[in-house]
Amino acid sequence: MLQGTGSDVGKSLLVAGLCRHFTRAGLTVRPFKPQNMSNNAAATQDGGEIGRAQALQARACGVAPSVHMNPVLLKPESERGSQVIVQGRRHATAAASAYQAMKPSLMPAVLDSFARLSAEADLVIVEGAGSPAEVNLRAGDIANMGFARAAGVPVVLVGDIDRGGVIASLVGTKAVIEAADAAMIRGFLVNRFRGDPRLFDDGLSIVTEHTGWPSLGLVPWFAAAHRLPAEDAVALSSAAPAKDGARIRVAVPMLPRIANFDDLDPLKQEPAVDVVFVPRGSPLPGDAALVVLPGSKATIADLAVLRAEGWDVDLAAHVRRGGRVLGLCGGYQMLGRSIADPDGIEGPPGVVAGLGLLAVDTVLTADKVTRPASGVEVASGLPVTGYEIHLGRTDGPDCARPFAMLAGRPDGATSADGLVAGTYLHGAFAGDDVRAAFLARLGVPSELSYEAGIEATLDALADHLAEHVDTERLLSIARERQTDSASATAAIAP
Template structure:
């Protein structure tokens, strides 16, 4: 089990690299994260949802993603706290303090999923959540040491030298955790190192001396990490813009943005300049496309969009002949109204949308979790994606769908002038042919980018990177 000295130390990436490296040795590998918090999720082959990182780790291990790889997923919403997903299905909403009382009854599901994976694998690589040193949350813990102790899983502690203070991170963790928890730790890794590793050899020795834990590796910064789908929205704050192409795509950074890996293939296109718009920044006049992404709290994000004045900018953009695309929650925002009669996202309400599409959405009913394939409407360009949403959208502009599914159904809506469209499908741009056809409609230059092949090549490079700096034989010997 890889636990961290804090959030964003690189646990998810290391697990993916280790999963691919051990799979390359012929082992049957399964990734596992007992509890995760993320609005970037993936649909699994068994009809549920898990965190995006565990789906990527499954891909690294060359196995289909399963709900058991992330049995507890928390998806932050607005006024209702977090949506709680257990073994792929929503069981309710809970605020942070309330969730603490839920943990004992969730523990059984966590260990049931772990035992299922362990029974079918040579090696399970477990990822902790946040920091192992959050001793104030230790009671009832199912994500870090609480899980490790009950499942008897040895722990490797990961520190992040890039943020500074890694000696204090690791030694401080040893100082504050319970001695029985500290006894689960079999060694430490220092991640995200830049520069000459010989300059930190004394630092590694000092950590080992002060903590009593052996050093298992000093892992340099992996420069191609940005080519892999990310789970934590914190990366969006770091990625101000991607690409320097002639076609400008602008994405307003809404508070509850979800499934934002939809943007990754566009950001890697050399003919595209993808801008993540921060609060306080206007939509630039040179934008060719404004893309409204998925949202975990559509009504709250619509209110945030209006507070920023982005609604006015978008309306002006459309009047100038600019194009707008909405995906999932962004699609709902583009319609005439969004009604939430059952209080799915907060108090029951109905609010006006941007009115750019002649459709209306009613939130409620069962959550749609489905893998889909099809083609872009009006073309033969294929796609493979997924739907993950609550609510149904209807209206006159649905007569002009954006996509057609392989079973003959369609999805989405388009204005008669073709400038504004939206749909529920995530992953639309991962297929090179669908992305190319869409960019051609924008008048953008297309390229020979093979997105899925690049992800695979990056996972192989990550595995080699990790294997060069971590003793895999020693890790295998430490596993039990």
């Protein structure tokens, strides 16, 4: 199990690379994350959903994603509350304090999923969440040491040297966690190193001296990481410079509860396209050829933010100039005439006005659609694949001009003038042919083989880790697993 000294230290990427490395070595490998928090989700074949990172890790293993790879998924709906997904299905909506009380009751599902994966694999590589140093959350923990001790899984601690203070964060973790938790840690990795590695030899020795843990590797910065789907919206928070050679700009407003933003990754990697995530406080750029309203975990709340930022005015002006608009999932719902929430799924029951750019109306419903999807994009007639994850039904005159036909049923809508479209289909731009046709309608060529690029990057990541991580030692540590039945019983007890 890889645990981190904090969030965003690179655990997800390391797990993906190790999954690919050991799979290429001939082992049957599965990824596992007991608890994840992300609004970037992926649909599984059986109609469940898991964190997007675990779907990428499954791909690294060469297998289809399973709900058991991420048995507990938290999807934040507000600053204090999240939708709780258990083994792929919506379980509850809980405030943070209520979820703390709920966690122990979820451990049986976590251990059940882990047992299922263990039964079919030679090696399971587990990813922690946040940090075990968050000792204020240790009671009832299912994400880090609570799981590790219940399942008897040895731990490797990961620190991020790029953010600074890596020695203190590694040594400090040992200082604050319980002795029994510290005993689960068999070694440490230092990630995202830049420069001459010999200059950190003393740093590695100092960590070992203070913790007793051996160094298992100093991993240099992996520059190609941006080519893989990111799970955390923190990846969007740093403004990227304008892309040299880009011929069109695509603007994406940064909504607070943005979801499944990796839909835009294929466009971001196109040389002719400059994708700009517009932060709050900035107008939508007037020179954008396309504005994309992304998915949202709380459509009505994000629509209110969009209006408060004045982006609705910018969007109307963009359409008057002949600019194109595409709404994805929650963004599609915002483009319609109204959004009704009669059962109070997102807040107080009621109806709010949409942006009125599509002649459709949405009713939010408790039944959640979660499924892989394939069919034909109507504008090009080309095959398209992706997935759906959404609450609600959308109907209206513009649905007579669907975005796609999926398994014979219409999806999405298009305005009469063809400038505005919406769809519930995520992942459509990953298909090279559909993306090329879409960009051709915007007047630019496609120069990217996206899926082939993902595979090549996973292979390069595996090579990178094989060079800089003691993978044989990791495999030896994995073989040390011994089930601690007493810990397991304590963890399962409510």
